[in-house]
Amino acid sequence: MPNRRRPYSPPPERPAAQPATLDAADPRALALKVLQEIRSGEITLDELLTKHSYGLPSRDRNFLRQLLGSTLRHLGEIDAMLDLRYQPPQDRTATRLTSVLRLGVAQLLFMETSDHAAIDSTVSLARNVGLHKYTKLVNAVLRGIQRDGYHLPDGIEAWQLDVPAWLRGVWKKTYGNDTAQAICEASLGQAKLDLTIRDHDQIAFWADKLDGIILPTGTVRLESGQRIRDLPGYGDGAWWVQDASASLPAKLFSAYDGKTIYDLCAAPGGKTMQLASRGASAIAVDKSEGRLKRVFDNLERVRLxxxxxxGDATDLAADAPRADGVLVDAPCSATGTIRRHPDILLRDSDRLMKSLLPIQQKLLQQADKLLNPGGELIYCTCSLQPDEGEHQIKSFLADHPGYARKPITAGELGGWGEAITPDGALRILPTHMADIGGMDGFFCARLVKQG
Ligand SMILES: C[S@@+](CC[C@H](N)C(=O)[O-])C[C@H]1O[C@@H](n2cnc3c(N)ncnc32)[C@H](O)[C@@H]1O
Structure with a gap:
């Protein structure tokens, strides 16, 4: 059996005598709640974790996050193993029971939980959530998997089960068989913790202090699983969390000092902080009041x-100030960020993408209205689908002959040219920088409005 386990120590088992009601502070019970709610597709894993883990000790919060991450990343494998041993009952308990079992298999096969703790805590969980009559079944199914070990149907690999067929299809069509498989496998891994350092001359200092490495593009990379607020420099606002890929677009304007630059979809503010830290007068626009609160908090913490x-960036007042630069980090299906948001695997991202395409177009048109002649327009998305990246830019250029591409060069990325396309855009794949932890998938293009 391949070693599928992740290095993580679970919280101790709960005492054997459990109350007959759901223990609101039990991370396994909370994981079940999240797994049930996430199926609605209307709320993200991050939002649910924020909602349900409030007040939990950090050890339990970390376990909750790990348990849900492992379950969602390996759901196809977990279900394939359950299929061999378990038929859901024909009653209204079916989805709850299946979710309980999924959490049990995730602990048994993909986490460091001991087999004994994984099985006993899952049986207790079943009992505590009103599935008394199925506790023997839960025990038998998990003991069967423990006995037989991890194995999949002949000829099937994990990534084929875990990544939905439609997404594998799009990636295969776009990137070819081998790259699509590599993207699937990389997307199922866990991302490192990437930091952008506020003061550019302090990157080496903070890399050393935080025991990180410096990527060619200037990001400081740490091992994941650390409590961010406890790290040196957090309270002083010396850095903020931002994936290495996401940090690139805001670095690509040719000038900052004394320039006015819009960040049209700004929350939670990673790119706004970059623009401000480089000396630009940044104007952050976002339609979500709740998410903008995080922009205010972040700006305050980093003292920028x-x-x-x-407001809706596609509907800004006609007399909104004109700018030297506009950054459009458009809302998208986010399929480049599955490593960080494994719930994307559950979503109908294709439908979501289709609903977002017109918004992306409108945002580009708005950027044109805001930009002074000679100004730069940077468009990016964290999607791996060309419809949300390459195709949007191609059609914008076709409709706006006054714009030209300004190719991105390796020199602007610390010499890292792997992701630059022949027409000078960036197409970053999760397989890039694989030997040092990979990248989020991203698209970015830079255009200039002719003077
Ligand atoms: C990809 S996130 C932006 C991440 C952000 N740029 C950063 O680097 O931290 C997309 C954001 O677009 C916002 N958004 C979506 N549609 C919008 C619109 N029409 N106008 C303004 N903001 C919008 C969402 O609220 C969300 O915060």
Whole structure:
């Protein structure tokens, strides 16, 4: 059996005598709740974790996150193993029971939980959530998997089960068989913790202090699983968390000092902080008041300033100030970020993408209205689908002959040229920088409005 386990120590088992009601502070019970709610597709894993883990000790919160991450990343494998031993009952308990078993298999096969703790705590969980009559079945199914070990149907690999067929299909069509498989496998891994350092001359200092490495593009990379608020420099606002890929677009304007630059979809503010830290007068626009609160909090913590506008960026007032640069980090299906958001695997991202395409187009048109002649427009998405990246830019250029591409060069990325396309855009794949922990998938193009 391949070693599928992740290095993680679980919290101790709960005492054997459990109350007959759901223990609100039991991370396994909370994981079940999240797994049930996430199926609605209307709320993300991050939102649910924020909602349910409030007040939990950090050890339990970490376990909750790990348990849900392992379950969602390996759901196809877990279900394939359950299929061999378990038929859901024909009653309204079916989805709850299946979710309980999924959490049990995730602990048994993909986490460091001891077999004994994985099985006993799952049986207790079943009992505590009103599945008394199925505790023997839960025990038998998990003991069967423990006995037989990890194995999949002949000729099937894990990534084929874990990544939905439609997404594998799109990636295969776009990137070819081998790259699509590599993208699937990389997307099922866990991302490292990437930091952007506020003061550019302090990157080496903070890399050393935080025991990180410096990527060619300037990001400081740490091992994941650390409590961010406890790290040196957090309270002083010396850095913020931002994936290495996401940090690139805001670095690509040719000038910052004294320049006005819009960040049209700004929350939670990673790119706004970059623009401000480089000396630009940044105008952060976002339509979500709740998410903009995080922009204010982040700006305050890192002691940077920006103008903040709450509202739909496609509907800004006609007299909104004109700018030297516009950054459009458009809402998208986010399929490049599955490593960080494994719930994307459950979503109908294809439908989501289709609903977002017109918004991305409108945002580009708005950027044109805001930009002074000679100004730069940077468009990016964290999607791996060309419809949300390459195709949007191609059609914008076709409709706006006054714009030209300004190719991105390896020199601007610390010499890292692997992701630059022949027409000078960036197409970053989760397989890039694989030997040092990979990248989020991203697309980015830079255009100039002719003077
Ligand atoms: C990809 S996230 C932005 C991440 C952000 N740029 C950063 O680097 O931290 C997309 C954001 O777009 C916002 N958004 C979506 N549609 C919008 C619109 N029409 N106008 C303004 N903001 C919008 C969402 O609220 C969300 O915060």
């Amino acid at each position: 300033a920006a103008a903040v506008v709450t």
